[in-house]
């Protein structure tokens with residue numbers, strides 16, 4: 480079985496749920512405390528053993544590229560001031576992984592964005608981390624997905640149970656249990672943004688998938704679906720019905736950084752555990768909630 484070393488991070492969506500800020504600041508570089516969303520995603524992939532990452536961007540998302548570049552103006556100043564610890568910290572991630580960028584020229588959907596990665600991926604299985612989903616987990620979710628791939632040899636969808644209201648906005652999976660204790664299921668069907676009568680279960684794909692290269696030919700033949708976008712779900716449905724796919728109910732808490740509420744929740748929860756400000760912020764928060 481081929482070792483998985485590549486990941487794709489689609490980050491070319493319009494981010495309309497994060498307007499007005501998304502007009503000038505890509506949602507993928509919004510901070511959780513002091514680091515952009517994208518750093519959490521790249522770090523998760525690196526911690527799972529990924530060595531090569533392709534980030535799909537578009538016009539106006541240059542801040543993502545700049546973040547993973549060296550920054551000589553800061554670095555020289557830090558060395559002059561003897562702040563080698565911060566110098567080493569900001570150089571570490573860009574040095575530890577090969578990151579490439581490609582532009583999706585029009586936001587034609589997540590499926591279309593993933594199809595932009597064909598030349599980078601070639602003939603290998605790969606992980607996709609949705610550019611606005613941060614997941615705080617004991618074991619990086621990418622690693623959990625790779626372990627499931629190595630066990631069953633099929634593409635994997637990272638899933639969670641969601642509320643009846645949420646399922647209508649996400650996708651719904653039809654599954655049969657493989658190992659319910661481990662949260663592993665065989666997928667026999669899936670539907671993007673289902674109507675209430677089309678809901679198959681309360682399991683939905685959230686933020687991470689592991690795909691096999693057959694997905695590219697399928698995407699070439701996938702017509703625009705919900706919202707007139709080329710939907711990755713529609714292509715994965717075909718993959719599940721032809722080659723098979725496994726669903727993994729992953730361990731970890733997911734934050735939807737493409738929504739205002741998700742952004743606020745992530746900042747609050749990461750802040751209370753932050754080395755520098757955690758204790759002070761917790762003390763502030765305890766007083767503040769008394770006033771609500």
Ligand code: UTP
Nearest residue numbers: 489490491492493494495496586587588592610
């Ligand atoms: P979303 O549907 O959350 O992204 O796609 P969006 O379209 O930016 O969000 P709203 O609904 O307008 O607020 C999930 C991921 O897929 C990427 C997004 O950047 C996000 O990381 N995506 C989506 C693309 O790269 N290209 C697209 O055409 C659509």
